[in-house]
Amino acid sequence: MINSLKMLITGASGFVGGHIYHQARQQSKTCAIYHQNPPKEMSGEWRQVDLTDSSKMQHVLDDVAPDVIIHAAAVSNLDVCEESPDLANAVNVVTTARLAAYAREKAKRLIFISSDMVFDGSRGMYKETDETYPISVYGRSKLMAERAVISEKSNWVVVRTALVYGKPQTGGSSFSEWLERKLRRNEQAHLYYDQFRTPVWVDNLAEAILELAAGDFTGVIHLAGANRIDRFSFAKQYCLFGGFDDELLVAKSVHQDAHIAPRPVDVSLSVDKARSILKTRLLSTEEGLRRLFSSASRSNNPR
Ligand SMILES: NC(=O)c1ccc[n+]([C@@H]2O[C@H](COP(=O)([O-])OP(=O)(O)OC[C@H]3O[C@@H](n4cnc5c(N)ncnc54)[C@H](OP(=O)(O)O)[C@@H]3O)[C@@H](O)[C@H]2O)c1
8 A cells, every 4th residue: 555655765856756746745744855956836845955964864764664765866968968977877886786785675665757768769669678779978877876776685766767747746848848938938849759768748747657656566677658759759749739839840851969978869769568567558758748738728828
């Protein structure tokens, strides 16, 4: 039963962790961690911790004594990781390894949020059993963190997720938020037609993660949207469901831009395993966008 569990959520001031926290605290006792950016609204139990400070992290873990840790904190920007590999290692790898060791020692459950960027993107529709081969510092750091979790042979789940869309709750930002800002300002948005992902609506992702947190599944699982799509086509759907002018969308190739970190072409994820395990249904982009815009209009959230 999820309501009898004490949860600790790292990265709760970020985009994904913020939504997990928001849903979790309606169901169970939950403590949230932020680092440099206080959440927009600090209701509930919040702690400020730099997770790279092992003694402070240990103090919070002992004090909160969570049954489940959902570890969403990371340096999530590909280019920042590429330029600062030591930071990527300290936050993404070392911190995760410490949390995994703590979870094993204290027999706690750990849900680690990883990424589709552990694949090289040469094929797409990757299954959990497919060979990993990251092409960026960020992707390598997430893979090394996965290995640190897996090596503890305890009560863990590695969740690989994909491009996450939706409106930030406590903080952080999303690709769809960037797109919406452009559309609202009547600015053109240039989007790749040749980079493929399986985008997932953040509310749908948070629900699936919390189902895993309360369950007993152990292993690697892909939580992504139900369809593979390029960014330009996703933006077309965004305009359709959000009532924006799609004439502002301009298609371009991923090869037109000089990126600091290399971008994989197709890291779409197969969600067959999640379908067979979870009650939460992973939505297509059409279903997710329809729900995103209907929940926004219900909450009178101006778009
Ligand atoms: N968003 C996506 O499309 C996507 C796709 C695939 C995988 N993921 C994974 O999902 C997770 C969440 O991503 P996101 O988009 O929500 O990231 P985000 O918005 O950038 O949030 C990152 C979070 O990590 C925290 N953090 C960073 N360094 C920290 C430190 N030293 N100590 C404590 N906390 C620290 C940040 O805290 P402060 O802001 O308070 O400093 C923030 O709460 C990450 O593990 C990411 O790799 C995300």
